[in-house]
Amino acid sequence: MPELPEVQTIVTTLHPQLRERLIQSTRMLRTDILQPPDVNLPALLQNRRIIEITRRGKKIVIRLDNLHQFFIHLGMTGRLTLESPAATEADLPRHTHLLINLDNGLQLRFHDPRRFGGVFWLGADGQADIAMGPEPLEMKTAELAEKLASTRRVIKSALLDQSLVAGLGNIYVDESLFQARIHPLTPANTLSRTQITALSRSIKQTLNRALKHKGSTLRDYRNSDGTSGDFQKLHRVYDRKGKPCPRCRTPIERIVIGGRSTHFCPNCQPSTIKSLAAATPPRRNRQ
């Protein structure tokens, strides 16, 4: 759920509150959210000072004074919040998995009902960005072009692949493709130079607008202080099936691509492949 704008909002909020803080104690209420499963996280964090908290793709990376680091991934429903400690553990909200008590009397909490997220210990040598593509806000158009030329997958699926570009998810891919006027089923390696230039710009603009509004809250996402994002009000296609396109009033369509719901305007985002039907002819019986 949380994509780059949501994760960045959390990191931006948390950084000034976490930097220089001493970790006094750590409590794991569930151990199956930790990777690798055999590390003793409470022992590794005890009396360590947090140097900084940063973002890479959708990962929240925390670096300690001994140069060890770990990251938290929020998956679909994860929350990372800073609050006053509960009187007892029974008072904690259901699905709270990790508590980190700080020397300013506050408590960092990881909460995740579906548990698609988790805590990943990297230690001194682990790298947070193995198999991750460039940061979309920093990538050059040529970089995007090179990545897209290397795959025949449809553009919607390609942009969701974190090894291609890191940080985009279902919302911002749909919104970016709409702004660039690209049909989501277009094979990535058939995009024109002009389309790639437009896409590169659209991705950055979309993410920057979302950042200004502190992300999109559809259901689960909250900032670390519990507040919601605002950007869902400005979505042009995502979750707007049947509603009029803000540009041409044609009803927004919803289709499923790679198992993910995909929203687009059939008029503003025409398929450039003249006949998608002809490109994938009806299957004939073999032999």
Added chain:
DNA sequence: GTCCATGTTCTTTA
């Protein structure tokens, strides 16, 4: 009961 969900990874198929 059904379907759907802001994500990733493992398995199967081509």
Added chain:
DNA sequence: CTAAAGAACATGGA
């Protein structure tokens, strides 16, 4: 062999 498509993961809300 590799790339791509599909299934699986776990919970809750409509």
